[in-house]
Amino acid sequence: MQRRKFIKEISLTAAGLAVSPYIFNSCSPKKKRNILFIMTDDHAFQAISSYGSKLNKTPNIDRLAKEGMLFEQSFVTNSICGPSRACMLTGKYNHINGMLDNSTTFDGSQQTFVKILKEHGYQTAIVGKWHLKSEPTGFDYWNILPGQGYYYNPDFIEMGEKKRIEGYVTDLTTDFALSWLDKRDKSDPFCLLLHHKAPHRNWMPGPEYLDKYDNEKLPLPETFYDDYNTRSESAKTQTMKIDEDMYIEYDLKVPISEDERDQFKNEKLDDQWWENIFSRMTEEQRIEWNKAYDDENEQFKKANLKGKELAEWKYQRYIKDYLRCVASVDDNVGRVLDYLKENNLDDNTLVVYTSDQGFYLGEHGWFDKRFMYEESHKTPLIIRAPNGSKGIVNKENMVVNIDYAPTFLDYAGVAIPNEMQGKSLRKILDGKNPADWRKAVYYHYFEYPAEHGVKRHYGIRTERYKLIHFYYDIDAWELYDLEKDPHEINNVYDNSEYQNIIAELKSELQKLREQYDDTDETKYLPKGNIKVDHKGIGATVIFEHPYASKYSGNNPNALFDGWRGPEELVSHVDFSVWQGFEKNDLIAKVDFGKEIEINKISAGFLHFLESWIFLPEFVEYAYSQDNRNFVNLGKVSRKGDIKSTKLVREMYEINANKIKTQYLKIIAKNIGLCPDWHQGFGKPAWLFADEVIIK
Incomplete structure (x- = not known):
């Protein structure tokens, strides 16, 4: 040696x-x-x-x-x-x-x-x-x-x-x-x-497992049809339901042709996303895959299932895969x-x-x-x-x-x-049991606003009880007696019989937060949105492509409600004032309700790579006197490099030279799909807009 x-x-x-x-x-x-x-x-x-x-x-x-x-x-x-x-x-x-x-x-x-x-x-x-x-x-x-x-x-x-x-x-x-x-x-x-x-x-699944469970019907969980009746808003507003939030192609592996899109118009479609994954396979792999899925997929399409039958078909496909x-x-x-x-x-x-x-x-x-x-x-x-x-x-x-x-x-x-x-x-x-071992565990989830809409929360779990506090844009507590309610469907926080237990749990929760130095959840919240005043506030907007319901800006006319995102952005972006468009361009006709004079138009857009949100390639503005025939005001291209910039809010600004008009048209070009250098390559790209400021 x-x-x-x-x-x-x-x-x-x-x-x-x-x-x-x-x-x-x-x-x-x-x-x-x-x-x-x-x-x-x-x-x-x-x-x-x-x-x-x-x-x-x-x-x-x-x-x-x-x-x-x-x-x-x-x-x-x-x-x-x-x-x-x-x-x-x-x-x-x-x-x-x-x-x-x-x-x-x-x-x-x-x-x-x-x-x-x-x-x-x-x-x-x-x-x-x-x-x-x-x-x-x-x-x-x-x-x-x-x-x-x-x-x-x-x-x-x-x-x-x-x-x-x-x-x-x-x-x-x-x-x-x-x-x-x-x-x-x-x-x-x-x-x-x-x-x-x-x-x-x-x-x-891998090639040798494609037909495993083919002839079985796997049992539904007891809580599959949970109605969240006693739970807080967070359980009700999440977007992770098998029957509503799975992509028909990406998650459930059912390719949909152009002719079939109308039949599945109420489903989440993502043909390009799935195609990019499927195209990675060799010809031999694709043949084996199609042999395993094609017949069942065709039967599914012909059945045209609805309601519980559809939900349970999705569950069987999901759980078997x-x-x-x-x-x-x-x-x-x-x-x-x-x-x-x-x-x-x-x-x-x-x-x-x-x-x-x-x-x-x-x-x-x-x-x-x-x-x-x-x-x-x-x-x-x-x-x-x-x-x-x-x-x-x-x-x-x-x-x-x-x-x-x-x-x-x-x-x-x-x-x-x-x-x-x-x-x-x-x-x-x-084989020993340390006398000083913990009797409770502490939990803290931060990723909101974000995918699946699960609100921020922290809590304590003991052997018998679980106490959870949802916060940020909600203030709600939940308590579960795991001995009586192991499936956690009955929130007993408001039950008078548990008030002493709640007091004890809150005391223990505070001790854990102090022990782990996590007593101020406000330190990690998104920066606040900004109130702005301008001529366009109150305008009515009609979109050619609808914004995503979960990113609505809390207002159909959110682009003209007087609220915009913060100057300083951190990784926890508050999406509440932003309207999000998945894959589609933002194409909007705006009615100010009366003729106004416009000198400058500034529209704010978000770029957030980790959340698959990209700046538009360009924004075009046009105006009209009759809301039918529009005169082009000009096009503004993005300034930054979308690959090297991780998080930014960019203004697309144009001088209007004192035009007088009641109607405005805005086109913001979405990049469509995440580029090949991005982790979401081939999946739908998002476009996020906040306020269009009229001066």
């Missing part, structure tokens, strides 16, 4: 023994525990048979549970992809690590458990989904999917070089992970993050476990299986996550530890995803930084 490496390893071992209560069976650095961290995206605990799934079998994940410990009370701090991953890496809540929502970029300069392990002699690697926008830091090797990644023939970025690889993403991710394990320096311990894309939306993706994950978990055993690594490797959060599989009629309700708040967690407890279902200890980082460091024999807010699970995995 080289002298420098020998001295380094001896000093690291000594340091590890000084800070850890655990002494390994051998002091040799070769006996340091390896770490394999397997994470899937959106894998609901309801779809794992060792968690009691009524839908599917997961024999390989179950195998891990039989050889380790399964946690029944495993939760996330913020049920959304990027923020959850940031919590796992840093051991800190999102208001501390800075990754509040999916629109923000992870600050890779901060401390992570991976960096600490690397400093202490570990070989570190991540393969698969990263989803934090910045490049991975602290890894000797990384090979990641850009953004969400694709299921078929995905692009991978290997150490900065982007390549398209033929195959199915779950298989490829496992291939790359096993290849790295083969090629690594066997003399050093390893920490491998194996992070799968599946079963994330849009749930595209989702479970097909899970089956591929499970098989690949088996491949990895087999590799560890065949290479004599299983006895010395800490293996963790989890998901970045839970997911709705039709409960409350939903897909997606975000809410603090159980299906998205709770996430699977199975850990097989060297010399740890085996075949144990832990129902007592409440675990949070900020606990993962300290646990990894503890097993590596490395000091846990004081700034980490989580706790090591090592004593629990060794």
